Amino acid sequence: MSSSEISLSEQISAHIRTAILAAISAGQLPKEISTALPESISLERPKNREHGDYATSIALQLAKPSGKNPRDVASILQSNLAVIPEISKVDIAGPGFLNITLNRASQAELVRTILNAQSHFGQSTGLIGVRINLEFISANPTGPLHLGHTRWAAVGDALGRVLSAAGADVVREFYINDRGNQMDLFGASLEASALGKPIPEDGYQGAYISEIATSLVAQDSKLTTLPEPERVIEFRERGYAWQLGDQKRVLENFGTHFDVWFSERSLHEGGSVEVAMVKLRKQGHVFEEEGATWLRTTDFGDDKDRVLTKANGDLTYFASDTAYYINKRDRGFDICIYMLGADHHGYVGRLKATAACAGDNPEYNIHVLIGQLVKIMEGGEEVKLSKRAGTIITLEELVEKVGVDAARYTLIRYPVDTPMILDVDVLKRNTNENPVYYVQYAHARIAGVLRNAQELKIPVGLENFDPTQLTHDRENELLGALAEFPKIVAGAAEFREPHRVARYLEELAGVYHGFYADCRVLPLGDEPVSAIHSARANLCAATKQVIKNGLDLLGVSAPEKM
Numbered sequence: 001m002s003s004s005e006i007s008l009s010e011q012i013s014a015h016i017r018t019a020i021l022a023a024i025s026a027g028q029l030p031k032e033i034s035t036a037l038p039e040s041i042s043l044e045r046p047k048n049r050e051h052g053d054y055a056t057s058i059a060l061q062l063a064k065p066s067g068k069n070p071r072d073v074a075s076i077l078q079s080n081l082a083v084i085p086e087i088s089k090v091d092i093a094g095p096g097f098l099n100i101t102l103n104r105a106s107q108a109e110l111v112r113t114i115l116n117a118q119s120h121f122g123q124s125t126g127l128i129g130v131r132i133n134l135e136f137i138s139a140n141p142t143g144p145l146h147l148g149h150t151r152w153a154a155v156g157d158a159l160g161r162v163l164s165a166a167g168a169d170v171v172r173e174f175y176i177n178d179r180g181n182q183m184d185l186f187g188a189s190l191e192a193s194a195l196g197k198p199i200p201e202d203g204y205q206g207a208y209i210s211e212i213a214t215s216l217v218a219q220d221s222k223l224t225t226l227p228e229p230e231r232v233i234e235f236r237e238r239g240y241a242w243q244l245g246d247q248k249r250v251l252e253n254f255g256t257h258f259d260v261w262f263s264e265r266s267l268h269e270g271g272s273v274e275v276a277m278v279k280l281r282k283q284g285h286v287f288e289e290e291g292a293t294w295l296r297t298t299d300f301g302d303d304k305d306r307v308l309t310k311a312n313g314d315l316t317y318f319a320s321d322t323a324y325y326i327n328k329r330d331r332g333f334d335i336c337i338y339m340l341g342a343d344h345h346g347y348v349g350r351l352k353a354t355a356a357c358a359g360d361n362p363e364y365n366i367h368v369l370i371g372q373l374v375k376i377m378e379g380g381e382e383v384k385l386s387k388r389a390g391t392i393i394t395l396e397e398l399v400e401k402v403g404v405d406a407a408r409y410t411l412i413r414y415p416v417d418t419p420m421i422l423d424v425d426v427l428k429r430n431t432n433e434n435p436v437y438y439v440q441y442a443h444a445r446i447a448g449v450l451r452n453a454q455e456l457k458i459p460v461g462l463e464n465f466d467p468t469q470l471t472h473d474r475e476n477e478l479l480g481a482l483a484e485f486p487k488i489v490a491g492a493a494e495f496r497e498p499h500r501v502a503r504y505l506e507e508l509a510g511v512y513h514g515f516y517a518d519c520r521v522l523p524l525g526d527e528p529v530s531a532i533h534s535a536r537a538n539l540c541a542a543t544k545q546v547i548k549n550g551l552d553l554l555g556v557s558a559p560e561k562m
Contacts, residue, residue: 008109009483011086012054012100013041019080020062028076029066036065045487049480052091052099053107059096070096107479108467108535114482114542115462122489122549128167133333134160137251137258138175138340141244142186144208145251147374150395151420152339154411154555155371157256158498159337161553166493171333174258175324178240179265180317186243187236190216194224194235206390212242250396254404255555267323273315275330276323276358277308285357295322297353300362306350321347322354329360337496338368339416345370369496371416376401378424402427405556409436412554413502435506436556439547442509444562446544449521453537456522458529460537469535474515478543481511485546489553498554505550512543 020037023029038061043054059074066073074096081090081098086106091099114121136156137149145153156172163170189203193213199205216238217223223234244261251258267273277293280286285296291311295318298305308319328336336355340347348370352362360366376383376393378401383393398407406427413435414420432438453460470479484504492500521536523529548558 008086008102008106008113009043009054010040012102013043015081015084015087016041016056016058016077016098019077019084020058022080023076029062029068029073033062033065036062045480045484046099049477051093052089052101053480054100054102055093056098056100057096059092059098063096074098104471104476105468107476108470108539110479110483111467111470111535111538111542112462112465114545115538118545119549119552121545122485122553123165123167124486124490124493125167126490127163127493129169130167130335131169131171131333132163132335132337133171133173133328133331134163134337134339135173135175135262136160136337136339138177139247140177140182140186141240141247142182142204143206143243144394144396145247146392146394147376147398148341148371148392150254150398150407151371151374151411151416152341153251153254153256153395154408155416155498156339158408158412158501158554159339159492159496161555162489162492162498162501165489165553168493171259172257173260173262176244176261176263178263179268179320183236183240184232186239187232190235190239191232212239215242254395254399255408262324264320264324267320267327268315272327273319273323276319276326279326279359280322280357283357283359295354295357297350297357300353300356302349302353318350321351325351325354325366326358329358329365334365336366338366340368340370342370342372367496369416372419374411375419375421376424377421383424398422405440406434406436409439409502409554409556413499413506415497415499430562435502437562439502439505439509439551440557440559441562442512443544443547443551443558444560445516446512446540446547447560449516449540450537450544452522453533453540456529458522458537459534460541462538464534465538466531466535469532470539472519474518475536475539478511478515478539481508482542482546485550492553501550501553505547508543508547508550515539 017037017040020029021034024031024034041056041058043056046052046055059077060070062073063070071092074092077098078090078092081087081100086102087100088103089101091101093099134156136152136159137145139145139149160170160172185200185203189199189205189209190213191197192199192203193210194217199209213235216235220238223231223238226234248261277286280295285299286308287294287296292307293309295306295308306318307316308322309315325336338347338351348368351368352366355362355366376398401424402410402422407422410422410427411420426434427436428434430437450460470476485508488500488504492498519536521533521540523533551558
């Protein structure tokens with residue numbers, strides 16, 4: 001959490017700690033418990049707001065070392081906390097939980113915190129100093145990005161934003177699978193199309209092949225007259241550059257930016273494979289058997305050992321994967337996050353074992369996310385065919401159907417380890433059943449309220465903000481929801497789950513609509529403007545800021561009008 005937002009919760013945590021120390025000084029609690037006292041007292045937000053604004057289990061934690069019943073410890077702390085100005089009530093619940101209710105003015109100070117922090121509200125420092133390599137698309141430069149890539153393009157980009165908000169130094173990386181037989185088949189397919197010959201049986205068949213071939217010949221008509229071996233290579237390399245450029249264009253249009261485009265070829269041409277082999281041998285996990293070179297990954301939980309070099313001297317794909325991981329660590333990354341497709345479950349064990357073989361901590365230095373499949377429904381039927389690729393629908397085609405915001409938001413709002421269905425018809429509707437519309441509408445609605453407030457000359461701004469005006473239950477409920485945002489962002493970063501932000505925004509939008517229905521922000525008729533109107537307008541402005549900050553983390557726009 002950012003230091004600005006947590007000021008109030010930190011104050012309460014500090015007050016509890018001070019109350020404990022005071023109880024020790026007064027002889028109410030034994031001195032011995034000071035060693036069991038955490039630096040920061042953990043606070044939770046009760047789901048039922050009738051149970052208070054914050055809850056803590058510290059009395060249960062201190063019961064055993066103090067030799068007392070948890071409720072007795074809670075009772076001692078209750079009396080010491082009740083005199084604190086920010087606290088209006090302290091209740092003891094269950095075996096010894098402390099439920100703390102703040103006075104409304106203290107709670108409403110959150111508005112000031114949000115409006116002072118603005119776009120920084122929700123940011124934290126938990127990952128400061130941590131360098132993270134986030135690889136969230138790995139694709140062949142032989143065709144358009146498909147629906148599987150689309151899910152990662154949205155989720156990976158949002159995860160990068162969330163990790164950055166938690167203080168991490170994040171490098172977003174695209175791994176280009178530009179080595180191997182598929183590249184030769186790509187070149188042969190382009191050459192065949194350009195010359196009007198049948199595409200090789202195991203080649204690439206989509207309409208995009210003809211599109212690229214036509215473009216390449218238009219750029220250089222001499223391509224088709226080159227000698228055959230040279231001609232195939234030229235079509236392969238120029239087609240590679242063309243398709244990679246197209247992938248970059250599509251991703252940028254989708255709002256997804258990569259800092260590094262890493263070529264698999266460069267691992268071999270730059271000596272990274274040899275460097276990795278030397279490091280793994282030094283660690284003692286490489287062995288020779290039947291003429292092949294192996295990595296003993298079973299030492300670290302893999303289901304079988306992995307071949308690095310075949311008996312004929314050829315390197316395996318696993319050799320590239322291993323060299324790539326070690327290359328990342330040699331570039332100074334503390335944590336390497338891999339986002340892989342649904343058919344890559346087997347990679348989790350081998351990648352973690354690779355990290356262990358390299359002398360790293362597989363529970364810290366490497367994190368693998370597996371994304372499940374996405375289905376697109378339109379008109380009640382699954383959409384399977386792509387006009388351009390001939391197979392599964394492409395990223396660009398999905399955006400054409402529903403737009404960038406709807407595609408990104410919907411793909412992000414589900415946990416990646418669950419299959420999802422994206423209903424095109426729902427995402428085209430401007431109704432509450434369309435989640436992105438629901439959240440964006442809340443932002444636009446608040447923007448409209450604030451425009452009206454300006455026209456009515458309602459003072460909006462912290463110099464006119466009186467927190468004691470916000471006493472309604474709906475206002476308190478909204479303030480409680482706003483206070484959760486930094487915790488949501490921190491949790492999304494810690495657990496690599498950006499969908500938490502989307503679900504939070506939907507809940508916040510619902511709470512705001514309830515507040516708007518029950519708390520009049522603008523004066524009616526000839527009613528004079530008063531401090532309550534100004535306070536509520538500032539609360540609206542704070543809510544608008546939080547919604548915008550959340551949508552920014554998802555790479556989704558926050559419209560002022562809809």
